[in-house]
Ligand code: HEC
Ligand code: HEC
Ligand code: HEC
């Protein structure tokens with residue numbers, strides 16, 4: 001199982017969401033989704049504690065898509081308002097319904113009916129804020145865990161098949177979900193939680209669901225001690241990604257957003273060029289850009305993104321980021337002969353990579369107007 005087979009798995013995988021998974025487990029690309037040790041877990045203090053001193057950041061971050069990317073289904077108000085919703089998988093002759101649950105401990109159920117039989121998945125967790133889509137993990141009354149075979153899509157405001165699970169199904173049970181082992185489920189959660197171990201669907205609390213402070217900054221106990229009790233000691237004893245170099249930062253965000261291959265691995269780069277679906281992974285695509293290659297270590301994810309906040313409403317927000325390098329004041333970089341605004345709309349076009357999910361291409365280049 002060398003580089004080639006892993007890459008083959010990644011790029012031939014039908015599922016983009018599952019593609020992310022095989023990526024995470026791919027030895028050739030390194031252990032991208034680092035699992036925290038027990039000792040590290042002892043050091044967690046929780047985001048509420050961070051918020052006591054860092055109110056400004058916390059009020060933005062804890063309400064951001066990072067923090068909300070994993071929610072209990074009873075918290076997904078926008079869906080609760082719409083149910084019941086139906087969807088038919090005509091190829092398999094399956095009728096689906098997303099509906100309010102009758103049980104006291106949850107709020108959403110998914111039923112699948114085929115050939116006169118109906119099965120039910122009690123939905124526990126919703127993955128994704130709904131900015132693009134929401135897919136679910138739930139369990140049956142018998143205690144089987146699975147990823148729902150249908151997901152909610154923002155783009156068309158309806159249910160449809162989950163990418164990669166558009167397979168042939170034999171009965172209503174088969175039609176409900178992709179049934180998972182506990183370790184498969186844990187891996188699914190790995191980029192959508194703050195603390196990794198103990199991530200069985202029934203063990204996760206609101207404190208650790210979604211990407212909150214200590215997922216990026218590491219456990220905060222020593223920091224809190226340092227700034228309170230040992231105030232005179234130098235060093236704040238917490239990771240600040242700002243201090244990483246260009247490559248380090250891109251790998252840091254890339255742990256979840258698609259870790260880039262080693263610079264010497266040309267075959268991996270050519271695969272990224274060839275496979276349109278890699279647009280799903282900003283950290284891989286950005287490295288193909290001349291802006292990255294020729295800006296002497298300057299361009300990172302933080303050049304354009306505030307790691308604590310959501311994307312701005314308007315693309316024009318990014319113009320001034322481009323213009324820090326591409327303006328008539330620059331002696332080395334070129335200036336656009338075509339337009340003076342909305343740079344990303346032409347140079348970073350959106351593309352629908354899999355059904356109903358579109359992504360911005362971080363391979364910044366001359367692509368013309370789409
Ligand atoms: C008791 C107040 C307090 C709490 C609680 C607290 N911080 Fe801080 N934090 C500070 C102070 C004060 C500084 C500036 C100290 C310095 O730069 O040495 C700081 C600095 C930081 C920095 C910048 C460090 C650097 O060296 O650049 C980060 C990152 C940070 N805190 C994250 C967190 C996170 C994450 C949590 C929760 C796990 C947290 N803080 C909890 C008071 C606090
Ligand atoms: C632990 C995994 C993880 C890490 C590390 C991570 N992200 Fe994310 N990021 C996510 C997930 C999951 C989402 C999807 C949120 C949703 O459901 O819409 C996301 C969404 C985003 C978005 C879209 C925000 C929006 O408005 O919805 C941006 C931009 C982003 N991340 C940038 C970054 C940057 C920059 C870094 C590094 C500083 C980073 N991320 C690190 C997991 C991560
Ligand atoms: C390697 C990290 C990683 C793993 C593992 C992972 N995800 Fe994600 N997931 C992300 C990131 C990053 C995003 C945000 C992508 C974006 O919008 O650019 C995301 C977004 C999503 C979304 C919102 C739709 C979208 O594309 O924005 C859903 C739904 C989702 N993931 C479900 C899952 C499921 C189900 C699993 C398990 C099969 C899973 N994820 C495993 C990193 C991961």
Ligand code: HEC
Nearest residue numbers: 047050051054057058061062211212213216241242302307
């Ligand atoms: C997705 C990853 C991510 C998450 C989640 C995250 N941070 Fe950060 N944080 C960063 C990065 C990257 C930087 C460096 C940004 C910069 O300096 O521009 C940073 C910088 C900081 C700083 C230093 C700011 C400064 O001006 O020097 C503090 C304090 C901080 N974060 C606190 C928090 C707190 C509190 C939370 C939770 C409420 C949090 N962060 C969640 C990635 C993250």
Ligand code: HEC
Nearest residue numbers: 290291294295298299321322325333334343347364365366
């Ligand atoms: C940190 C500096 C930096 C930033 C920020 C930056 N670029 Fe670049 N970019 C460069 C450099 C350096 C080159 C190569 C020399 C040149 O053509 O100017 C380049 C090249 C380009 C090219 C030519 C690519 C080709 O295929 O020949 C385009 C188009 C471009 N950038 C657009 C953008 C856009 C749009 C943005 C903002 C979304 C942006 N750049 C942000 C540094 C940057």
Ligand code: HEC
Nearest residue numbers: 322326334335336337338339340341342343346366368369
């Ligand atoms: C309407 C679409 C469009 C918009 C908007 C746009 N560009 Fe361009 N840009 C192009 C095209 C097409 C080319 C290629 C022109 C050519 O090769 O003759 C180009 C070329 C470039 C180049 C390479 C110039 C060279 O000499 O090689 C850079 C750098 C660039 N654009 C940056 C930007 C920046 C920065 C912005 C925003 C201020 C921007 N572009 C807005 C379409 C656009």
Ligand code: HEC
Nearest residue numbers: 250253257282283286300301303304311318344358359360
């Ligand atoms: C030169 C500027 C620039 C850099 C550098 C950059 N991004 Fe982006 N990013 C953008 C723009 C522009 C968008 C589209 C925003 C929108 O549609 O509102 C975007 C969107 C995203 C999204 C949402 C994806 C989607 O398709 O909806 C994620 C996630 C993201 N960036 C992550 C990253 C990560 C991780 C890095 C570093 C590897 C990075 N970005 C570097 C400009 C940049």
